[in-house]
Amino acid sequence: MDDRKIFKVDAVIRPEKLDELKAKLRTIGVTGMTVSEVYGCGLTMGHTEIYRGSVMAVDLMPKIKVEIVIYETPLDTLIDAIREVCNTGHVGDGKIFVSELYTAVKIRTGEKGGIAIIDNKP
Amino acid sequence: MDDRKIFKVDAVIRPEKLDELKAKLRTIGVTGMTVSEVYGCGLTMGHTEIYRGSVMAVDLMPKIKVEIVIYETPLDTLIDAIREVCNTGHVGDGKIFVSELYTAVKIRTGEKGGIAIIDNKP
């Protein structure tokens, strides 16, 4: 195992940005990602919904969480790529949370550590 | 960057507690959260469902996962707040998992580190 770190980057973004982000990540050599549907609240005060005359303040907005584990790709490149695509300048653009992984394993091969993330040769 | 840590707190709770928890968190100054639908099993032995005479033991129960990243709010305050709302004393109340973040980024502004989490001024 080499001493580069494996980072897990969780980006909570606007749903409509997903397609663009996917395309962008491919260009910077990210080899995989895991996407899930989440609901978020932050500075955005949410929106109001109206059901039969009762106006409800809904503060949980649909967001998309993209989890990207990187090893070779530099963290800053990734963060910049995400910001480039997802930054609209309006409240609600989302956050990026970065943590360090202890290790990673590729289930198919059993490879452990950074090598598990390097996927460019099948 | 200052030397306070950024914590990511994942609380797996009962779905019906979400509204109350949201309200509570606001009172202790938590600035945002990300919520998702999960299915959990732990000590709770699940429940049985009946479909045309076959009784099925279902051990995955619907739960809510709330992810809260904090910087200024003390970890213990947050944990106590969650426990206060979500503790019913019955099996199935859930767990809180705390990890340390490497960093956080606010997509809109590009601010990095703890500052990305401090959101009280828009």
Place this chain on the structure above:
Amino acid sequence: MDDRKIFKVDAVIRPEKLDELKAKLRTIGVTGMTVSEVYGCGLTMGHTEIYRGSVMAVDLMPKIKVEIVIYETPLDTLIDAIREVCNTGHVGDGKIFVSELYTAVKIRTGEKGGIAIIDNKP
């Protein structure tokens, strides 16, 4: 708190393996897990879908993310168990991401640390 580490293991697997994995984990003494629906892309080039004559390449495939926090169970035992069940030898088998937790709390009892994970006595 003792000095064993609390690990959080996120396994992204094929949806059809979930039942088998659940059964397997029970045999190695895992006391709980949290499951969610995710969409992933990695080496798998996805599949094509056809809607009224337009063929679309869809690269996000439905996957299941299983989060397992362990304390007593050795990490390697867990990883081996997951690999044993989920490895089909074909691209798309998934990845395991391991991180270290700062701490864990059992909401019901307030127990902190590894003890929060040990659940064999109700």
Place this chain on the structure above:
Amino acid sequence: MKLSILFPGTLAWALALPAAALAADDTAQELSAGDISYMCVATLLVLIMTPALGFFYGGLVRRKNTINTIMMSMVCLALITVQWFLFGYSLSFGPDAGGIIGNLDWAFFNGVGLEAFKDYSPTIPHVLFAMFQLAFAILTPAIVSGGIVERTRFPAYCLFVVLWGTLVYDPMAHMVWGLGGFIRDMGALDFAGGTVIHITSGFSALTAAVLIGARKGYGSLTLRPHNMPYVCLGGSFLWLGWFGFNSGAAVGATALTALALANTGIASCTAGLVWILLDRMVHGKMTTLGLMTGFVAGLVGITPAAGFVTVGSAFLIGITTPVICFFFVSYVKGRLGYDDSLDAFGCHGVGGVWGALMTGVLATKSVNDAGADGWLYGNAAQMIPQLTGIVTGIVLAVVMTAVIIKGLGLFMQVRATDAEEAQGLDLIDHGERAYNKM
């Protein structure tokens, strides 16, 4: 071998039933194929309203109560059909006892045969009339469920439905429509059941909602509809079936049927438009739920009037009813604080009263000889039987509903516990979940 040895006794009545014992041929000359054709269709249209209501209501609740809410409607099909066959039809339409209720002569559909029954249905088999009326009897308690969803235990609810059908619906139907019923004899106009169906169900829903109490977290939690397409789906078929409901009340395929159908369409669609315009004026947006609620309000309003008024009057009912219901649902309800979860009272109760009044005002013999002239046509006296019907309906509904719910509470659990409510009644009462992903 004599089979009666194998099926002793229990089957005797099935054999003996004169119900359908008359050959069709004997009476064929008086039956009209066209009328039978339409009344079969109308019966089916009203029958589909009950599952449709299930979806309308089921979409409005939270996910964990989806199945339970749908079941609260659908189980009425099973419960009331059996009740109706055993004794309900007889109580409602059977030989009169004191102007209040029918006797049990027609229990087990005894005597309800394939020939026409002149006073109710001169051109279609009596049994078809009984089935058409059955469809109404099923739907009415299902509407009541709208007031008490998400917190009422299912076994108690089932008993409630049967008791309510017997103690509220059957006498009310008899009084308004049954031969010898005193409100009928006063000359009250209720074409397709504004009093019998909407006033009774609406006020019962209110009473039950108050007695059973609000849902946990009512007012603070965001109790949003979990699936709006289901609301549209259920609402659409509810609306569709209602055409059969109103036009089938003509008991045949005549010009009156066509009039009731046209009035139903014009009143309901106009009301839908009015509601979304109010939505837009008050809240800035035209909502889907508003459109559906407007449709329902218009339908409730036109129900008692459908075969008694001109299309112009239907248009007027379509304009006024949603205004009143909108006001109730948006303002009055919030102020009074009762949790009529799906606005069964706000739509059916309030709209039903308004419709019954409007029928008294707008009815005209020029479209229907068998009706009467209303206030606007110089006959202010018509308001008296109308008011009698309304008041009787309200009193009967409120009193009996309270009696039944309090009574049931004496020996079984009516209200879900906090833990049950938190988990959701789908699992608690049915052991099923609406949606399974894993």
Place this chain on the structure above:
Amino acid sequence: MKLSILFPGTLAWALALPAAALAADDTAQELSAGDISYMCVATLLVLIMTPALGFFYGGLVRRKNTINTIMMSMVCLALITVQWFLFGYSLSFGPDAGGIIGNLDWAFFNGVGLEAFKDYSPTIPHVLFAMFQLAFAILTPAIVSGGIVERTRFPAYCLFVVLWGTLVYDPMAHMVWGLGGFIRDMGALDFAGGTVIHITSGFSALTAAVLIGARKGYGSLTLRPHNMPYVCLGGSFLWLGWFGFNSGAAVGATALTALALANTGIASCTAGLVWILLDRMVHGKMTTLGLMTGFVAGLVGITPAAGFVTVGSAFLIGITTPVICFFFVSYVKGRLGYDDSLDAFGCHGVGGVWGALMTGVLATKSVNDAGADGWLYGNAAQMIPQLTGIVTGIVLAVVMTAVIIKGLGLFMQVRATDAEEAQGLDLIDHGERAYNKM
């Protein structure tokens, strides 16, 4: 210009078709508008049962097979309509060949015109009768799919449907209903198709389920319904359509139509109630799926009897049929270990046999001259044609289904591979996913 130059030959038959070549006017006097009206409606009611069955079944499977399961029903609309037009109707109802099957004289709806055809439909156009029967022919193979969902490849299934319609349904329909059919000539009573539809489809589903084998993980995995509201939706429209199915078998809008409709309603709703009461006694909870399954069981039971028995007897069928089906589905099935995934056999096969027997027992000429008296009415001999029908149906279904499936297996893939089954047939066979979030 002569157009025949542009469309040479291929169109010749379209021109030549005497099918609809008779002007309506000539025959107008014998046609009844009321009967035509109802038979159009009944046809549509039966047609909607096929998509409804798709939703009923589609809700019961796992998400990854939703579309595939719905398609297994809906594709029958396309496949069987074409088969029926080309030759299926002729095989079923065309001039008799040996009491077993029709000949090809009516292929391409040749001779199936706008005039009435006395022996099948004296008051409605022959082509309408053919369309009404088409709706039955479509639904029946769709029921079979309930035994083999979630593991059968779609191309093979499509061929299966066409072959099954031709080799099982058409001869069976001819034998029971066709002029000259030998079971018809024996005097067997099958009002709306208990034998033709439910026994054949139920036993074919069982045979196919056994031959194709259980789903991977059957018995250990939790194979739960993925969407109960769809089950309710499909079940409700299946139930609704069934009224057209049973009452349309009167081929007109008569007192018999009304009787069949009433019997259908009473039997099905009673059966729904019985099933949830059994549910509660055995499992402690009244389930939604139980209510729906009870409805279906009652409908299957009353189908052959609908126009031959009193409403009392319908009630009795509504009580007994679900008990037998419940027992089968809950106990026998588990013990035998076949994977009749959606209980096509347990409901249609078992209920169909019971209904055919009950028809023999409970039929009475007092409600329908054209019928016969049953055992209970002193005519034990009626059991002979009933049993002949049942046995013929079972043998034909089992043998032919086995032949078709084994035959198809010789030159194409019938069963999905493990990997295909794991991924789900929506993607594998249709390249579509039921629900897309991203």
Place this chain on the structure above:
Amino acid sequence: MKLSILFPGTLAWALALPAAALAADDTAQELSAGDISYMCVATLLVLIMTPALGFFYGGLVRRKNTINTIMMSMVCLALITVQWFLFGYSLSFGPDAGGIIGNLDWAFFNGVGLEAFKDYSPTIPHVLFAMFQLAFAILTPAIVSGGIVERTRFPAYCLFVVLWGTLVYDPMAHMVWGLGGFIRDMGALDFAGGTVIHITSGFSALTAAVLIGARKGYGSLTLRPHNMPYVCLGGSFLWLGWFGFNSGAAVGATALTALALANTGIASCTAGLVWILLDRMVHGKMTTLGLMTGFVAGLVGITPAAGFVTVGSAFLIGITTPVICFFFVSYVKGRLGYDDSLDAFGCHGVGGVWGALMTGVLATKSVNDAGADGWLYGNAAQMIPQLTGIVTGIVLAVVMTAVIIKGLGLFMQVRATDAEEAQGLDLIDHGERAYNKM
């Protein structure tokens, strides 16, 4: 007390309306119960097509626009009903003005009463005919929405619907069907509205799609259907309702009704089969959306021909129409690059033109005296009125749609902004979300 004091003036017209002011009795002798029965049913069948279309379209869009898309259909019920009652029916079918449009004599359904109106509906009440036609007028603009979903602001859309109904639909209906309409007088054949409904809506959808512009990300993003079961659900009821659409055009329950019903079934199901066979040949898989689209294509193709051609010709239309639509949707559309999001043009426009042409070719007096012989039957001249109808429909649709959209754009926002489009129109325009989990 005189009530006119309470309701002064405003109600005067409601009283004065001679509309339904004739007692049913006077005219009862000429009305046919069978015909009324079926025309009520046909009206309801066409009415349910509009919500059905909402689900068909609603399933095809992304989740965030589900409700908005359903509303684009359903709001037509409210808008057009009021428009039709106020003046639309009069413009369409009222006394002729220059062969182009009706005058306002029948505004407020003035004179549209319970008696038959000989020239339109000799055996059913005039008001029922007006309601049947209303159902068509509602559905047509809803089809247009298929071209512009997911990006058009709702308030502007509502105005569009009303203006389009008035400026495109009403004159077109008058020209083709109204007494004195010039296309009708030329002898053009359009049984159930191929020109009036499908050509106008299809070409308007295309025009609107081009003018409003493509959805953001069209061509690059994966704009997949979010819920295929809804597509099946909506498609099934659309298909079902279409039988009422086509057979109801016979304005009664006659042999012609049966023929139109049979032709509709044969053409649509054949077309479904053809489409999935093309799917399989071209893409290797039989798709669900392909089956549903094939059904719709076949229905569009048979619409103008349903009561004028033999079942053999219906089969031929069922084979050819989907081939042409498939080619358009799969190849031409992609090349031209317009975003006709749900293929309203590809199915209704293209199929409508083909159907109108085929009607001119395949019509034969042998099935319908009131029709004409087509090209294939030696009357090439029939193509002239057919082409006139087609061209008039196209020109009227394209020009007026452009005028309305450009006109609306002058004083309100027609197209959603990027941010609105990104968030989804459910929230933006209705303040509601289709699905709520939390």
